[in-house]
Amino acid sequence: MSDVLLVGGTSEIGLAIVRRLAPQRAWLLGRDRDRLARAAAALDATTVEVGLLDADDIPSHRRQIDGVFADADGFDVVVIAVGVLGAQAGLDADPDEAIEVMRVNFLGAGSLLLECLRQLRQRGEGTLVLLSSVAAERPRASNPIYGAAKAGLDALAQGLSDATASSGVRVLVVRPGFVNTRMTSNLEPAPFATTPEAVASATVAALRGHAGTIWVPARLRLIFAVLRHLPRAVYRRLPL
Secondary structure, eight states: OOEEEEESTTOHHHHHHHHHHOOSEEEEEESOHHHHHHHHHHOOOSEEEEEEOOTTOGGGHHHHHHHHHHHHTOOSEEEEOOOOOOOTTGGGSOHHHHHHHHIIIIIIHHHHHHHHHHHHHHHTOEEEEEEOOGGGTSOOTTSHHHHHHHHHHHHHHHHHHHHTTTTTEEEEEEEEOSBOSGGGTTSOOOTTOBOHHHHHHHHHHHHTSOOSEEEESTHHHHHHHHHTTSOHHHHTTSOO
16 A cells, blocks of 8 residues: 555554555544654654644544645545543443543544545545444443444444445445553453454455455454344343
């Protein structure tokens, strides 16, 4: 891959994907200039550019995405790795935190998804990788707010993938399970926990094929195929 854009430019998973792609040029967009600079310095790419972008500043998204696409003259791969954890207490969570989780994970990330796909479709080529979550498959009682926001984003990406299928643009939705990162460092690892490097490896392997959605690790696809169809009275009693 020659040109890659990472939206969520300090995401450990996103950066692992960029490193695995080994692009000639990489653009990192995020809201923390110092962390972006450190991430850029650690990438092995011929050219790395950084820019400030806040997923929560939705009115700025079109201008900023249009600008970076114009400056780079398009991208081969766009990776959207935007998201925040929090509000895991559900109804007892701080209301402001709950709203932030829903706003950033669905409205903010969804807005960026729309703007990037518009640019790719306009050029008639390119692949968009969206980092979703297994939580999108069936939100759980232990984390309903995050799961619902991810479910909305995942559904949007799936629908847009179908809508742009004939345009020359591909959408790959990546659904990792629990990933050991800074963002999850204060949480108890779930079964089948994985790493950013494993997610990156699976993602890049999928880019060589034709899949529209992948699960990491792959066995989670089968597990959630069962969980998806459990009666609610059974599902709510599971320690999930």
